[in-house]
Amino acid sequence: MNGTAPRFDARLILLAPEDNCLIAAALLPAGETVEIEGERVTLAKTIELGHKVARRALAKEEKVVRHGASIGHVSAPVRRGEHLHTHNLESDYLPTYTHDAGHEFVPHK
Template identity: 75%
Template sequence: MDHPMTDLILLSPQDNCLIAPTRLEAGTQVVIDGERVTLATTIELGHKIARYALSKNAKVLRYGAVIGHVTCDVARGEHLHTQNLESDYLPTFTHDAGHEFVHH
């Protein structure tokens, strides 16, 4: 079955992930930096897709900022989510029993 081409969203030129503009079914063809890629899995609206092949522990950039790292090798066009992406976010504030924010 031939699927129409779908554009992905690049938020910043430095990013190594792209954003799905809608739910993309497995088998959908997308163009990533001029290369046609067929998605192996369904990607939900707003989810991230690898712009390049990434090696285990590579940092993932969105809006030009590091948002996490991959926990395994990831192919170009692969879904980036909890199965292969770990956040590098370290909270500096916690909510203390419904009162004020406490800095740690």
């Protein structure tokens, strides 16, 4: 990258250099154009404040890295600038209640 820092829209936050997702620092409406590493990308869907955006294209099953740590994997191919959320991102963490074999989870009422 010529030794220069990557350029991002001011409404997108890169938490760590190795991350392959960015965080929306504002509501980003569908049809809005943002800059991701010098490339202008038109958003297909509205992205809520605090939600993740793909920094680059991701292949199915590829790990999503946020703040330098894997937080899950994509369940389908994702394009640069696409919203990363429960519709295409699966957690690699097990719910804590499954760790106790033989104990059934009963939600509080």
